Amino acid sequence: MDDFLAARLQMAFSLGFHIVFACIGMVMPFFMSVAHFYWLKTKKVVYKDVTKAWSKGVAIFFATGAVSGTVLSFELGLLWPTFMEHAGPIFGMPFSLEGTAFFIEAIALGFYLYGWDKLNPWFHWVTGVVVGISGLLSGILVVAANAWMNSPAGFDFVDGKYLDIDPIKAMFNDAWFSQALHMSVAAFVSTGFAVAGVHALMILRGRNVLFHSKAFKIAAVFGTVAACLQPISGDISAKDVAHRQPAKLAAMEAHFHTERNAPLIIGGIPDTANKRVDYAIKIPGLLSFMTTGNFNGEVKGLDVIPKEDQPPVAVTHYAFQIMVGLGMAMVFIALLYFIALWKKRQWLNSNWLLKLFIIATPMGFIALEAGWTVTEVGRQPWIIYGVMRTVDAATPMPGIAYSFYLFTGVYISLAIIVSLLLYRQITMVGKLYDSTSKLPKN
Amino acid sequence: MIYVVIVFLWTSILLYILLGGADFGAGIIELFTSKGNRSKTRKTMYEAIGPIWEANHMWLIIAIVILFVGFPKIYTTVSIYLHIPLVCMLLGIIARGTAFVFRNYDAVKDDMQKVYTPIFIYSSLITPFFLGIIAASSVSGQIDVQAQDFLSAYVFSWLNWFSVSVGVFTVSICGFLATIFIIGQAADDDRSFFIGKARRTIYTVMFCGALVFVAAYHENIPLASWIFGDTLGLTAIIAASISLIIMFFLLQRKKPILLRLLAGFQVAMILFAATYSHFPDIVLLKNGANLSLLTHQGQAKAIDTLGYALLIGSIFILPALGYLIYIFQQKKEVQEAH
Numbered sequence: 089m090d091d092f093l094a095a096r097l098q099m100a101f102s103l104g105f106h107i108v109f110a111c112i113g114m115v116m117p118f119f120m121s122v123a124h125f126y127w128l129k130t131k132k133v134v135y136k137d138v139t140k141a142w143s144k145g146v147a148i149f150f151a152t153g154a155v156s157g158t159v160l161s162f163e164l165g166l167l168w169p170t171f172m173e174h175a176g177p178i179f180g181m182p183f184s185l186e187g188t189a190f191f192i193e194a195i196a197l198g199f200y201l202y203g204w205d206k207l208n209p210w211f212h213w214v215t216g217v218v219v220g221i222s223g224l225l226s227g228i229l230v231v232a233a234n235a236w237m238n239s240p241a242g243f244d245f246v247d248g249k250y251l252d253i254d255p256i257k258a259m260f261n262d263a264w265f266s267q268a269l270h271m272s273v274a275a276f277v278s279t280g281f282a283v284a285g286v287h288a289l290m291i292l293r294g295r296n297v298l299f300h301s302k303a304f305k306i307a308a309v310f311g312t313v314a315a316c317l318q319p320i321s322g323d324i325s326a327k328d329v330a331h332r333q334p335a336k337l338a339a340m341e342a343h344f345h346t347e348r349n350a351p352l353i354i355g356g357i358p359d360t361a362n363k364r365v366d367y368a369i370k371i372p373g374l375l376s377f378m379t380t381g382n383f384n385g386e387v388k389g390l391d392v393i394p395k396e397d398q399p400p401v402a403v404t405h406y407a408f409q410i411m412v413g414l415g416m417a418m419v420f421i422a423l424l425y426f427i428a429l430w431k432k433r434q435w436l437n438s439n440w441l442l443k444l445f446i447i448a449t450p451m452g453f454i455a456l457e458a459g460w461t462v463t464e465v466g467r468q469p470w471i472i473y474g475v476m477r478t479v480d481a482a483t484p485m486p487g488i489a490y491s492f493y494l495f496t497g498v499y500i501s502l503a504i505i506v507s508l509l510l511y512r513q514i515t516m517v518g519k520l521y522d523s524t525s526k527l528p529k530n
Numbered sequence: 531m532i533y534v535v536i537v538f539l540w541t542s543i544l545l546y547i548l549l550g551g552a553d554f555g556a557g558i559i560e561l562f563t564s565k566g567n568r569s570k571t572r573k574t575m576y577e578a579i580g581p582i583w584e585a586n587h588m589w590l591i592i593a594i595v596i597l598f599v600g601f602p603k604i605y606t607t608v609s610i611y612l613h614i615p616l617v618c619m620l621l622g623i624i625a626r627g628t629a630f631v632f633r634n635y636d637a638v639k640d641d642m643q644k645v646y647t648p649i650f651i652y653s654s655l656i657t658p659f660f661l662g663i664i665a666a667s668s669v670s671g672q673i674d675v676q677a678q679d680f681l682s683a684y685v686f687s688w689l690n691w692f693s694v695s696v697g698v699f700t701v702s703i704c705g706f707l708a709t710i711f712i713i714g715q716a717a718d719d720d721r722s723f724f725i726g727k728a729r730r731t732i733y734t735v736m737f738c739g740a741l742v743f744v745a746a747y748h749e750n751i752p753l754a755s756w757i758f759g760d761t762l763g764l765t766a767i768i769a770a771s772i773s774l775i776i777m778f779f780l781l782q783r784k785k786p787i788l789l790r791l792l793a794g795f796q797v798a799m800i801l802f803a804a805t806y807s808h809f810p811d812i813v814l815l816k817n818g819a820n821l822s823l824l825t826h827q828g829q830a831k832a833i834d835t836l837g838y839a840l841l842i843g844s845i846f847i848l849p850a851l852g853y854l855i856y857i858f859q860q861k862k863e864v865q866e867a868h
Contacts (some may be wrong), residue, residue, distance in 0.1 A: 149636050154584060155627035161594050165609030166616060172598055173606045177832035180599025184836055187588070187595045188843030194584040195850045203857065290767045409687040485613050485684055498621065502628060509636055516637035 089489040095167045095482050098492040101462070102156065102163055104457055105499045109506075110230075111456065114223030115279035115310070116146045117516070121216045128209055134524050138303045140204075141521040142515055145199055152195070152506060156499075167488070171471050174250050178243050179236040181255035185230040192223040224272060231271045232264040239332055240472050265465070266328040270321045273314050274459060275482065278452025280311020281418060285313035285449025286514060288442040299522040304382050308445065311452070312422035313430035318415055323378065329466075330379035333473060334388040335397060336466035339404035341375060342368075343389045349461035350375040350387040355409055358401045364389075365405075401469045407461040414455040421448055531837040535811075536823055539596045544801055546589035548707060548794050551700075553586045555708025557626065557654020558701060559727065560647075567723065574715055574724075575633065575708070587627070587852060592787045592840075599836050603826045604813055608664070611673045611687045615660045622657030625649050631705070655701060659724060662700030666693040669804065670751050671814040692753075695738070695745035702738040703797060706731040710793040714786025725781050756807040763803045770799035 127135035165172050199207065199215040207215070224474075236242075242258030244251045291297055330337045337343070338359040339402075342358035342365045343350060352375040356368025363463035373383035380387070390398055406436035421444050435441050471478040513520075556575040563571045597605040609616065626649075633646035659664045667673065667688040677683035709728040713721065746753035757763045780789055808814065813821040827833055 144635055144637075148631055151584065151627055151631035152588070155624045156590055158587070158623055158627075161598075162609070162616055162620055165598060165605050166613055167737060169606035169610050172609070173602045176598040176602035176605065176829035177600070180595070180832065181835055181839065183595050184599055184839040185843070187592050188839070188846060190591065191843070191847045192850060194588055195847070195854050198585060198854050205829065206613075206856070253829050254832055255832055411710045458543060483613065484611055485610060486680065491613075491617060494617070494621070498624060502624070505628070508642075509632060513635075514635040520637055 089492070090250035091486055091488040092479055092482050094489040094492040096478070098488065098495055099163060099516075101492075101496055101499060102160055103464075104460070105503070106153065106160055106461060107339060107456065108453055109149050109156055110227060111275035111453075112279050112282070113146065113149040113468055114220065114227050115275050116142060116149065117216060117220035117223060118276075118284070118304050119279075119310060120146060120218055122211065122310075123302070124213050124216055128213060133268065134298055134302050134522070137299055137521045137523055138306075141299075141513065141517060142303070143201060143216075145510070147197070148506065148509055148513075149194075150197055150219075152502065154190075157190075167483055168471065168481040168485050172430065173474060174476065175237075175472060178240075178250065178255060178258045179233045180227040181259040182232040182236075183517070186226050186233075187507050189222045189225040189229060193219055193226060208252045224275075228268040228272060228273065231268045232259050232261070234463070235263035235267040236261045237471065238267070238336075238467055238473050240475050242250075245475055252321075262332060263328065266321070266325045270318075270325045270459070273318050273321050274452070274456050276310055277318055277415075277418060278311075278456045280307050280309075280314055281305035281445070281448050281452040282405075282450065284311050285445050285447075288445040289449075290514065292439060292442045292446065296518050296522045298519060298524055300388040308425060311418075312425050313453075314417070315418040316514040319419065322412075322415070327379055327381075330387065333467070335390070335393045335399055336356060336404070336463075338388060339395065339399045339401045339466050340408040340462055342401055342405040343375065343387060344375045345391055346386065346389040348386050349373045350385075350472050352378065356405075358405050399466050399467065404462055404466045407458040407465065411455045411458040411462060414451045414458070418448060418451055418455075421445065476482040531834050532824065532827055534837045535596060535600050535827075535833055535840065538837075538844075539593060539600075539823075540801075540805065542589045542593040542596065544798055546587075546593060547700075547703070547801065548797055549586035550589060551658060551704040551797075552707040552711045554626075554654045554701075555704035555706070555711075557651050557733075558658075558705045559708050559712075561651045561655060562705070563726045563727075565860045566758060570720060570723075571712075574712055574720065585854070587623075590623075596836065596840070600828050600833055601812075601821075601823060601826055602828060604821045604823075606667060607673070607675070607813060607815075607821060611675070611684065612664050612667055613755055614684060615663045615667070615688045619657055619660035619664065622653045626653035626657055629653065638724070654704075658700045658704045659697040662697035663688050663693045664802075665700070666696030666812045667702075669808060670746075670749070671816055671818075673813065674816040675819075690749055691745040692749040692751050699735075699738040699742050702731065702734045706735045707793055707797065710789050713781070713789060728781055729778075732774065736774075756801050760807050763807050764802040766799040766806070770796045770803070773799070 123142060124134050125141040126132065127139055189258055196218040197216045200219055203212045203215060206212075236258050240258075242254040242256070281382040284304050284307040287300040287307065288510035289299040291304060326337070328454045329340075341353050342356065343353065344363040344365075349372060351370035351372045353365050354369040354371070356365040358365050376385040376387055377383045379385065390401070419482065422446070424435070424441065428441060467473055469477050469479065551821075560568060560571055560575070594605070597608075629646045629650035633643055633650060636642060636646070670690075670692050672690060672693070673687045674682055677687075706728075709724060709731045711722050713728060745751060757767060773792045777789060777792045777796075780792070808820075810822045810824040811820040812823050813822070828836075
């Protein structure tokens with residue numbers, strides 16, 4: 089395997105792995121804190137049981153997210169030294185703040201996990217909330233750094249030199265808000281649906297139903313509300329990308345020709361050689377409307393982008409279709425759930441709704457990975473958009489393919505062990521956590 | 531501001547060696563404990579490090595962020611030429627961090643523990659070993675940026691007797707820190723068991739330290755003149771030796787906090803002696819074009835914002851971390867009193 093490809097794949101694999109663990113690690117604490125709040129307020133033991141079970145999940149995901157994050161901070165230099173040499177001082181601000189946020193998260197988690205019956209109950213609860221907030225902040229800060237790669241700011245690029253740098257301006261680059269918003273909401277959608285799906289499966293199997301029903305409801309409400317907010321944040325992102333990175337938008341939409349009244353292309357197989365999309369559904373004018381607010385607005389196509397600056401169309405387009413498709417499916421499930429909550433309470437006890445949630449378990453995370461593929465592949469061939477090419481940033485060390493195989497093996501084994509651990513946590517709920525099923529109710 | 535950043539860098543490295551090192555040491559000690567005593571060692575260790583173990587490893591992240599934001603040239607040079615030991619260290623970090631959590635959070639305690647435990651123990655050994663190799667290779671002038679072939683550029687930069695001996699020395703320091711730490715934590719009837727262990731780790735540290743000098747002599751690295759040629763460096767080494775002797779006699783007394791402080795002081799002095807003689811150079815290259823914290827710093831604005839970010843961060847982190855350590859220490863004493 090070619091070293092450059094190996095380096096890109098290793099980075100993609102490491103980030104793709106980290107992103108799942110980081111998202112769960114930053115969202116689960118909020119679920120946990122809600123359950124904990126109900127326990128403190130209502131004194132119903134089942135909420136305490138749910139809180140404790142979830143806190144184990146948080147510990148496992150936090151640790152895995154923390155080590156994979158540590159690895160990433162080194163991999164940036166191991167794989168992309170030229171990039172880091174120039175970018176480090178410019179986009180380092182969010183990383184240095186993230187260090188603090190992450191540290192606080194680790195400290196708060198120490199208090200939380202070991203604080204049962206040792207701390208004041210409300211102080212204990214607050215430490216759980218702090219875990220969530222600092223985790224979310226870490227996520228937002230890291231995304232701000234990624235946004236800088238899409239929308240470089242805070243320096244003057246003169247004759248290949250990076251002059252007059254301003255780390256604060258770099259952090260608040262044009263893309264940070266839309267990206268951080270979209271990513272944070274995505275973390276809630278994917279974790280909410282994944283957790284709800286697992287509990288739905290256990291309810292359907294009739295195991296510890298009270299326990300799993302309470303857990304399901306908290307996760308489902310978070311996931312469904314976030315799913316309905318996500319299209320709004322997606323719209324902000326799309327307009328932003330159209331304005332800043334026309335090449336990325338054109339690749340997402342497989343939009344080859346600059347035109348007014350541009351159609352929204354759904355699905356289809358992009359044919360790059362003949363510059364057309366086969367078997368697609370085209371809705372006239374909608375792309376123009378979505379990106380410019382006007383059905384007659386002009387949308388730039390790949391034809392205005394020099395050939396050497398064009399991102400891979402097929403991967404970006406498919407990934408985008410997967411993300412939007414799954415996002416819409418989750419919005420649909422969310423709406424059914426809301427109808428059930430407000431109008432049709434009998435649906436809540438029906439198997440079909442639970443089955444829908446079970447089917448949706450992986451949807452959020454698939455959409456998350458797809459969305460991340462869109463933003464990363466859509467930025468190619470640039471590592472710093474318009475400034476540095478990815479190929480120029482790679483390490484001179486040969487043999488990266490071996491490193492790629494090694495890390496791939498490690499991440500696959502980790503994924504298997506973590507899945508096993510979760511499976512065991514879930515099947516042991518009856519024994520370890522659910523005190524209501526063992527004791528007579530008082 | 532540059533000096534604020536350098537102090538933070540040095541302190542995070544020291545705290546990583548002390549806290550992270552004691553943590554690695556826990557696994558190393560488990561490795562060198564007979565099967566019968568393993569569960570006792572493990573239980574005491576887990577109680578001691580449980581609440582703060584995640585925080586201990588954050589210091590490495592802080593140090594690495596300071597390097598790539600403030601001193602990008604230094605970060606990238608090390609990343610390129612010490613790629614292989616860095617990858618080995620990272621694999622150790624992944625294996626250790628996850629195995630620690632897996633073995634404590636697996637809902638079913640069965641044969642899988644036989645998978646997690648060896649991973650935990652051996653990665654506890656490998657990680658500080660490569661950490662020591664990386665540190666030694668950075669300061670020993672073995673990195674050859676002009677090398678043309680793969681071996682001299684990417685392998686011999688770190689694979690030499692001096693680096694390996696420092697790796698072994700780092701492992702012994704970790705074991706030493708862990709045993710000193712655990713003495714204060716152990717129940718009364720286990721104390722003599724852990725005191726014996728502490729004695730043996732002190733001998734090991736002394737032996738490995740001597741080994742480093744032998745290896746340096748063998749590789750023609752003027753280590754002795756770097757450390758003893760300078761009054762401050764010499765003072766630091768003498769202070770470290772004196773504190774080791776005091777500790778040796780204090781082991782029997784019930785003074786766990788004093789012992790820990792002395793151990794911390796000793797390691798701080800060794801790190802000081804090792805870094806002071808070259809300051810402000812931090813990475814020594816074969817061609818003599820050393821990388822310096824002062825001449826290879828990032829642009830002023832980057833250093834300034836980094837300094838402020840670190841200062842603001844420490845306002846949040848240090849009290850919280852102190853309170854975390856304090857509260858669990860105090861609770862433990864209350865429990866023991868009952």
